[in-house]
Amino acid sequence: MLDIQKIRADFPILSQKVNGKPLVYFDNGATSQKPIVVIEAISKYYEEINANIHRGVHTLSQLATDAYEISRGKIQYHINAKFAHEVIFTSGTTHSINAVANGFASLLNENDEVLVSALEHHSNIVPWQMLCEKTGAKLKVIPMNENGELIIPEYENLLSGKTKIVAVNHISNALGTINPIEFMIKKAHEVGAAILIDGAQATPHLKPDVQALDCDFYVFSGHKICGPTGIGILYGKEEWLNKLPPYQGGGEMIATVSFEKTTYADLPHKFEAGTPNIAGGIVLGTAIDYLNQIGFDNIADYEHELLEYGTKKLLEIEGLKIIGTAKEKTSVISFNIDGIHPYDIGTIIDKLGIAVRTGHHCAQPIMDFYKIPGTIRASFAFYNTKEEIDALIEAVKKAQMMLS
Numbered sequence: 161m162l163d164i165q166k167i168r169a170d171f172p173i174l175s176q177k178v179n180g181k182p183l184v185y186f187d188n189g190a191t192s193q194k195p196i197v198v199i200e201a202i203s204k205y206y207e208e209i210n211a212n213i214h215r216g217v218h219t220l221s222q223l224a225t226d227a228y229e230i231s232r233g234k235i236q237y238h239i240n241a242k243f244a245h246e247v248i249f250t251s252g253t254t255h256s257i258n259a260v261a262n263g264f265a266s267l268l269n270e271n272d273e274v275l276v277s278a279l280e281h282h283s284n285i286v287p288w289q290m291l292c293e294k295t296g297a298k299l300k301v302i303p304m305n306e307n308g309e310l311i312i313p314e315y316e317n318l319l320s321g322k323t324k325i326v327a328v329n330h331i332s333n334a335l336g337t338i339n340p341i342e343f344m345i346k347k348a349h350e351v352g353a354a355i356l357i358d359g360a361q362a363t364p365h366l367k368p369d370v371q372a373l374d375c376d377f378y379v380f381s382g383h384k385i386c387g388p389t390g391i392g393i394l395y396g397k398e399e400w401l402n403k404l405p406p407y408q409g410g411g412e413m414i415a416t417v418s419f420e421k422t423t424y425a426d427l428p429h430k431f432e433a434g435t436p437n438i439a440g441g442i443v444l445g446t447a448i449d450y451l452n453q454i455g456f457d458n459i460a461d462y463e464h465e466l467l468e469y470g471t472k473k474l475l476e477i478e479g480l481k482i483i484g485t486a487k488e489k490t491s492v493i494s495f496n497i498d499g500i501h502p503y504d505i506g507t508i509i510d511k512l513g514i515a516v517r518t519g520h521h522c523a524q525p526i527m528d529f530y531k532i533p534g535t536i537r538a539s540f541a542f543y544n545t546k547e548e549i550d551a552l553i554e555a556v557k558k559a560q561m562m563l564s
């Protein structure tokens with residue numbers, strides 16, 4: 161059992177009032193709040209060891225480099241990567257996906273195919289479209305059903321010797337659907353395709369094991385797992401990272417440079433051009449330590465309770481429809497209310513201190529599928545409570561009364 165009040169005390173922002181009401185933060189799918197240990201670790205870095213890494217022989221540079229590499233090791237251990245050099249620091253999920261998509265440009269031609277799913281975030285669609293435009297390869301889409309689940313037999317039909325890479329999310333940010341990625345990874349490998357898993361929405365709720373999954377790439381963002389913005393991870397199997405050309409050129413990623421020829425540095429530096437977000441990289445390790453202390457099993461159990469409670473309570477509201485009713489779901493509830501635009505509900509309940517996301521959630525194709533402009537999305541984290549869900553219900557009812 162989690163001591164939620166004790167956990168909440170770790171998050172200074174949660175005790176705030178917004179518009180005169182206690183803040184109810186249900187926009188965790190967009191970004192998580194930060195515990196005090198993370199906030200303090202950022203100032204500690206700047207107060208005590210700030211220096212550029214991998215460069216200076218001086219003491220501070222060595223301390224900063226050590227802290228950065230220790231954090232890489234923590235992340236390696238957390239996702240169970242085989243080698244630390246398979247863990248690349250990026251600025252976030254978007255950067256990670258672009259680095260991989262860009263790398264594939266030299267490997268594809270017009271006879272090849274790239275598969276994405278109907279459930280993707282724009283970050284896992286647009287880079288692949290750009291890749292296809294550049295190479296002439298074809299983009300194919302794994303379809304979904306009314307519940308918001310991928311249609312797996314259709315996926316198996318789409319796979320062929322032409323498929324070079326599959327890109328799919330572990331968990332959908334718009335609907336909360338958990339995709340059967342173990343099976344999808346196995347099937348991709350059967351036709352010789354690589355597979356990238358977008359773990360941005362999964363890593364707040366579970367601890368991925370990249371070796372057990374056997375995925376070729378797994379990407380996520382620090383800011384959704386209690387870390388700062390501007391830091392993220394690209395995990396890639398060593399053989400793939402060696403095969404792909406670097407995404408950006410510059411300092412740090414080279415072995416030797418002359419005007420005739422430049423040779424690239426070894427992994428992970430080949431993919432880490434320029435001065436990185438040093439504080440962010442170090443503190444991402446602090447955030448992961450914090451989450452592991454709470455325990456991902458505890459987090460999953462408690463969030464499941466919130467999901468069940470929230471689903472039941474919301475469905476008691478007349479005219480309310482939940483969008484995304486997959487059997488396997490995390491604590492994300494997208495909903496609409498008959499005859500009312502999601503934006504109007506969002507605006508009114510904000511006045512009551514409640515933060516939800518309204519709109520298409522960077523997943524317009526999903527909204528097109530349901531023929532709706534968007535949804536109201538409440539996404540719960542382990543620091544939320546049932547009392548906060550009650551406040552959401554009251555606020556939604558009030559908004560509904562005012563708007564109808």
Ligand SMILES: *Cc1c(COP(=O)(O)O)cnc(C)c1O
Pocket residue numbers: 189190252253254255281283284329331332333358359360361381
């Ligand atoms: C948030 C999110 C992204 C994009 O992450 P950034 O941190 O904005 O780069 C991509 N995919 C999914 C599923 C997400 O939830």
